[in-house]
Amino acid sequence: MSSQSQQNILSTGETGRNPKVVLFDMDGVLYDSMPNHGVAWQRAMKEFGIHFTVEDSYATEGARGVDTIRKYAKEQLGKDLTEEEAQRIYDVKAHYFHKMPEAKVFDGVVALMKKIKASGLKIGIVTGSAQLPLIERVTRDFGDFVSADQITTAYDVKRGKPNPDPYLMGLQKAGNYLPSEGIVVENAPLGVHAGAAAGCYTVAINSGPLADSVLLNEGANILFPTIREFADNWEHVLDSLEKR
Template sequence: MNKDILKYLEKHGFEALRPKAVLFDMDGVLYDSMPNHAIAWQRSMEVFGIRMTLDDAYATEGARGVDTIRMMVKKQQGREIDEPEAQRMYDEKTRQFHALPETHIMPGILDLMAQIHADGLTIGVVTGSGQRPLINRLLKDFGAYLTEDHIVTAYDVKHGKPAPDPYLMGLQKCGDLKPWEAFVVENAPLGVRAGVAAQIFTIAVNTGPLPNKVLADAGTNHIYAKMPDLAEAWHELISDCR
């Protein structure tokens, strides 16, 4: 058995890893969208006098947008804002994002989903976004493998990543599963921390500029350099669970 799986089982006291679902993050995992998000964050927050760097955008990736905004306002302006005000600011970020060219599907992801689907596992998406156009695009691009009732958005939970709530909701939506009955696929430290906090075997695919150490320090169970590597390793990974 894979040594990372053994470590995971020993850590949590689980008898076996028997995945019935794979829960994917969206940005930076399903879509090569983080460069556009970083631009949109920088441009939109500048409107409100908030300086958001490229590193800030990647470090807060996966969190609910309103939570990121409230944190940045508190940090830079020393004031607390309520969720409606943060939502108005996030609406500007959404506008800026959709003004940019459409992002591409991440290389390797369709191959991976086809394998997962062929193995009879449910595919879910757990995202900190909640914009209807993005949900519609998910269903258009991945409709052969994904249904809307298996999508968790920012509006399904009160506490976003790095809290475990989004991935716990993903387990619930995919059939009231237990943590040892799923994989999480993430690319960002906050998302990794959320998957790990939910006690799900969490796979990091490092599609961004952060060093592997950041994802390792967040607690990921295994790291791949790019999505095609995970697609290539899928058969062996699933075999180690049987």
């Protein structure tokens, strides 16, 4: 285990962990897609008179898109948009996103999933996305590890991240697991908060521009700078949990 990873392990003193399932966020964890999302968000919001920065896209990542739009419309325009009105703006954002080059799978993702499967744990995916082409790509890229009915999207919950609902639903869809049996892998503050609020052991992957402290302060139990480093240290993390 590298010295960097040793520094990032937190002594939480938790007991009663019995890992059985790993729940991955999608954007920024499986795919290097956040830069594209940032550009798409900026373009779409500007068309509707809303100022939205790349940093905003990272800070709000994981929330349902319609919730983000309604929040910014209220704050900047003083408008209470209906869910349908917000969805029309989100559709514009999705249009811009899908015109961009396809984001690559992060190095280390497949290796990590292979190790998880070999360890006897199941895999689920929990995303705030409501873009069906992205969900279809997940089943294509990771079909050896996760089935369509183990993917939780914005369509499955009324309250998105940072609420615990998406990860509680992810536990249910993956096989009715308890929070103490779940490991969450996240890259965004709202997602980390959601995983911790759900009661899962939460791993932060800092693939964006935010300071490590932002993710740790939201409740991450451990942080890695890349998914590759987490993959390289999977056995250590699992062993430390099983011994608690």
